[in-house]
Amino acid sequence: xxxxxxxxxxxxxxxxxxxxxxxxKEEKILGSFFKKPAWWMIESIKKNLPNFxxxxxxxxxxxxxxxxxxxxxxxxxxxxxxxxxxxxxxxxFICPNNISGFxxxxxxxxxxYGYIGLCHLDAKIxxxxxxxxxxxxxxxxxxxxxxxxxxxxxxxxxxxxxxxSTVHTIHRLISSTLDLEELLPRIxxxxxxxxxxxxxxxxxxxxxxxxxxPVTTIDLRTKRKLYPKELKVGRGVPGKAVKTGxxxxxxxxxxxPLIDEEETVGVxxxxxxxxxxxxxxxxxxxxxxxxxxxxxxxxxxxxxxxQEDLAISSIKSLATILDTRGQAAFIPRTAFVKxxxxxxxxxxxxxxxxxxxxxxxxxxxxxxxxVPDEILSKPSKLTGEEYRLIKEHPAKGAGMLxxxxxxxxxxxxxxxxxxxxxxxxxxxxxxGNQIPLGARIMAVVSAFLAMVTPRSYxxxxxxxxxxEEIGRNSGTQFDPKVVSAFLKIIEQKEIRDIIEExxxxxxDQAPKGSDIF
Amino acid sequence: xxxxxxxxxxxxxxIVNFFHENPASIDTPRGVAAWTGExxxxxxxxxxxxxxxxxxxxxxxxxTTAYSFTRDSxxxxxxxxxxxxxx
Numbered sequence: 001x002x003x004x005x006x007x008x009x010x011x012x013x014x015x016x017x018x019x020x021x022x023x024x025k026e027e028k029i030l031g032s033f034f035k036k037p038a039w040w041m042i043e044s045i046k047k048n049l050p051n052f053x054x055x056x057x058x059x060x061x062x063x064x065x066x067x068x069x070x071x072x073x074x075x076x077x078x079x080x081x082x083x084x085x086x087x088x089x090x091x092x093f094i095c096p097n098n099i100s101g102f103x104x105x106x107x108x109x110x111x112x113y114g115y116i117g118l119c120h121l122d123a124k125i126x127x128x129x130x131x132x133x134x135x136x137x138x139x140x141x142x143x144x145x146x147x148x149x150x151x152x153x154x155x156x157x158x159x160x161x162x163x164x165s166t167v168h169t170i171h172r173l174i175s176s177t178l179d180l181e182e183l184l185p186r187i188x189x190x191x192x193x194x195x196x197x198x199x200x201x202x203x204x205x206x207x208x209x210x211x212x213x214p215v216t217t218i219d220l221r222t223k224r225k226l227y228p229k230e231l232k233v234g235r236g237v238p239g240k241a242v243k244t245g246x247x248x249x250x251x252x253x254x255x256x257p258l259i260d261e262e263e264t265v266g267v268x269x270x271x272x273x274x275x276x277x278x279x280x281x282x283x284x285x286x287x288x289x290x291x292x293x294x295x296x297x298x299x300x301x302x303x304x305x306x307q308e309d310l311a312i313s314s315i316k317s318l319a320t321i322l323d324t325r326g327q328a329a330f331i332p333r334t335a336f337v338k339x340x341x342x343x344x345x346x347x348x349x350x351x352x353x354x355x356x357x358x359x360x361x362x363x364x365x366x367x368x369x370x371v372p373d374e375i376l377s378k379p380s381k382l383t384g385e386e387y388r389l390i391k392e393h394p395a396k397g398a399g400m401l402x403x404x405x406x407x408x409x410x411x412x413x414x415x416x417x418x419x420x421x422x423x424x425x426x427x428x429x430x431x432g433n434q435i436p437l438g439a440r441i442m443a444v445v446s447a448f449l450a451m452v453t454p455r456s457y458x459x460x461x462x463x464x465x466x467x468e469e470i471g472r473n474s475g476t477q478f479d480p481k482v483v484s485a486f487l488k489i490i491e492q493k494e495i496r497d498i499i500e501e502x503x504x505x506x507x508d509q510a511p512k513g514s515d516i517f
Numbered sequence: 518x519x520x521x522x523x524x525x526x527x528x529x530x531x532i533v534n535f536f537h538e539n540p541a542s543i544d545t546p547r548g549v550a551a552w553t554g555e556x557x558x559x560x561x562x563x564x565x566x567x568x569x570x571x572x573x574x575x576x577x578x579x580x581t582t583a584y585s586f587t588r589d590s591x592x593x594x595x596x597x598x599x600x601x602x603x604x
Binding site: 159162163165166169170172173176177186190193194195196220274 | 539540541542543544545548551552574576578579580581583585586588590
């Protein structure tokens, strides 16, 4: 193997020397002192002696016509080459036609790469110009060596540097999401791209059942959805990789267990390179690095999901407690949440912002737990003191939820959902964009549902009347952009159906818990 | 899309050639700029256009957008031919 590489190197070296513009210039300068100079260059002699077929010597009259003289000439050249080889010095000679020539070894250290020579000289070349020429060859050899070394370094380092940069980019891409449903297909697609493979499957380990659960399988050769089956640990390639905790590699698959310290999370298996080549040890190295990053990302996403589930359970429990309280100011929760979320999406909120809005919609009146039932259910006008207590509920609700870290983004929405766009609301009389967008959205939906919800102490408005009222207050009580999104959303059949269904239960019925989470 | 015309622009040629030679690569505008010797901003603009033309796939996340070469074999053949003409 080493010999093949070396031979390739010598070939490249000699080719570069042959094509060297600097050498051509030098040959021209030195040749200009003679009538018909004939330059030749041959690679280092291994077994067979050179025949000079592809050199300018082939045009020489002696070479062309006379076999006897040609042999004599060749012997003469061989002697000079052998001598140059043994002495590693330039050798001058006289050919059968009494014409001078020289042969210089192309040498670097102990290594002879070939020989360069000049024939058809009118006279022997003086030592000084010959010395200059051999020096020039020595410098040229060094330059070519450097160039080849650099090129070799470039060829070796560049693909690795590109691969390293790719691995770094993959790390950024997979660590930027905490959503397992988004993360796992992303890992699969990135692995397929990096390995240039046709298929990838990611399986997660179900320790209790001792099986690998397929979570993502992508095959670029088919458009139909794949439904891979569960695999027992120890069965099949992925099962064996997990059982042994080692990478399994063959020509057409590479299975890498996802192991973090001692815990196995799952396995990534890629199949069939698009160029039908085999997976290489380099592929294995890259996949192992990606797998290490994938394990961390998967574990983080799982942890986040557990925390989120815990937080959602808390929100649901709290919402259920609130729902069990008789609230005269009850607004149908399902309709409220759905309309709020629909407006949020219409206004381009991100997934995280929508999640916060969702939590806030469920808990926006959590602070009413501090308001006595008789005030909440009072059918007549509230006294000043009673109204003051009611106005405290956003701040009390926010304060109550404050210790829950997960609800941090929810709190400002709850705190300010009774602010008015023109600054006339409470608790802080915030104006315009000072009010969190979620709170501005909830203000509109809350007012709308309050108008259309039947109450014993006032006339219920129709949806159209309520819409008109909301429109009239756009720019004063409500954010015009939110109103515009609301008016669009409220026309949707799905939303109308939800409102319809909620009111078919009657206003005095306790609201149903939301199933949105 | 006239690929040959597009690849007459050096930055597009360099970027497409880079991904054609390194189809397994996934990189950000900063990385691509380093490999092609172009500026980050110019690379960003060109990468965005190439993604729009489906020559590259954009992987968008909150902190950055990474790009990788198309997996469409027919398009890759066209790209190869256009690069040959452009080169």
